[in-house]
Amino acid sequence: MTDTIKVIVAGPRGRMGSEALRMIEKEDNLELVACIDHKHDGKKLSELDGLPAFDVTIYADINTCFESVQADVLVDLTTPEVGYLHTKTALEYGIRPVVGTTGFTNEQLEELTDLAEEKGLGTVIAPNFAVGAVLMMQFAKMAAKYFPDVEIIEKHHDQKLDAPSGTAVKTAQLIQDVRESKKQGHPNEKETIQGARGADMDGMKIHSVRLPGLVAHQEVIFGSSGQNLTIKHDSFDRASFMSGVKLAVEQVMKLDLLVYGLENLLD
Ligand SMILES: NC(=O)c1ccc[n+]([C@@H]2O[C@H](COP(=O)([O-])OP(=O)(O)OC[C@H]3O[C@@H](n4cnc5c(N)ncnc54)[C@H](O)[C@@H]3O)[C@@H](O)[C@H]2O)c1
Ligand SMILES: O=C(O)C1=N[C@H](C(=O)O)CCC1
Numbered sequence: 468m469t470d471t472i473k474v475i476v477a478g479p480r481g482r483m484g485s486e487a488l489r490m491i492e493k494e495d496n497l498e499l500v501a502c503i504d505h506k507h508d509g510k511k512l513s514e515l516d517g518l519p520a521f522d523v524t525i526y527a528d529i530n531t532c533f534e535s536v537q538a539d540v541l542v543d544l545t546t547p548e549v550g551y552l553h554t555k556t557a558l559e560y561g562i563r564p565v566v567g568t569t570g571f572t573n574e575q576l577e578e579l580t581d582l583a584e585e586k587g588l589g590t591v592i593a594p595n596f597a598v599g600a601v602l603m604m605q606f607a608k609m610a611a612k613y614f615p616d617v618e619i620i621e622k623h624h625d626q627k628l629d630a631p632s633g634t635a636v637k638t639a640q641l642i643q644d645v646r647e648s649k650k651q652g653h654p655n656e657k658e659t660i661q662g663a664r665g666a667d668m669d670g671m672k673i674h675s676v677r678l679p680g681l682v683a684h685q686e687v688i689f690g691s692s693g694q695n696l697t698i699k700h701d702s703f704d705r706a707s708f709m710s711g712v713k714l715a716v717e718q719v720m721k722l723d724l725l726v727y728g729l730e731n732l733l734d
């Protein structure tokens with residue numbers, strides 16, 4: 468029988484955090500031991516309406532939480548600034564972070580990579596936990612070898628804080644790994660309205676759509692003479708992310724360094 472993994476969730480009232488609580492409730496090998504939330508300090512999670520009724524304490528202060536509760540893994544589903552601080556603090560306390568929070572800078576990712584290595588602690592940072600999205604990114608990387616002209620359109624709900632999405636940035640990074648640097652479009656093209664051509668990453672354009680009703684969607688469109696190839700993924704429900712969160716929580720226990728992207732954990 469495998470040991471139970473003791474988990475703390477940061478951001479339990481959020482769209483993703485609450486879904487993670489519902490996932491943990493169903494899994495015998497995962498045990499929720501505390502939550503971190505800037506509100507409801509000292510309350511029990513069971514006192515909050517609309518969430519699974521776990522008899523665990525909510526801590527507003529991450530240090531107090533880590534000093535009071537013995538845990539193996541911190542699942543962070545908060546905001547970019549908070550998520551970065553939480554990840555760093557977890558590593559300082561010897562707790563393995565599983566981070567779904569997006570919007571970290573390259574410098575922050577590098578710093579966390581070094582810290583995880585120094586501490587010898589597994590860390591998973593995954594901009595997208597949906598297996599379909601991971602495959603979409605891998606397929607895009609495969610296609611980029613043959614189609615160097617590419618634009619990414621990511622579409623999310625209008626409460627999202629960061630743009631472009633973590634998934635779009637990761638997709639562009641994977642494409643960068645296999646394609647020669649290339650500035651796309653007409654060399655003399657001019658935007659008559661600023662931003663019309665989208666964000667630029669190494670010559671690739673990324674377009675971010677934010678609308679009510681959307682969850683998480685991305686199209687990677689490749690163009691070549693006489694043909695287009697579109698690779699598309701849609702998450703219609705946040706349940707789509709949960710098998711990836713569970714896998715990351717299990718696998719992070721076996722790692723001693725930071726991995727960026729769920730593809731590193733799939734066979
Ligand atoms: N990796 C993935 O597959 C994936 C999927 C969906 C969303 N996300 C990312 O996850 C993050 C959360 O997304 P969401 O849609 O659940 O957002 P949300 O706004 O619904 O939830 C964020 C939660 O963080 C909480 N929070 C803010 N400050 C805090 C603090 N100091 N301590 C503890 N909690 C704090 C808020 O109260 C809120 O409940 C975002 O960065 C989003 O981009 C990642
Ligand atoms: O809802 C969000 O916010 C999401 N963010 C991730 C990203 O930034 O790539 C992907 C899944 C949904």
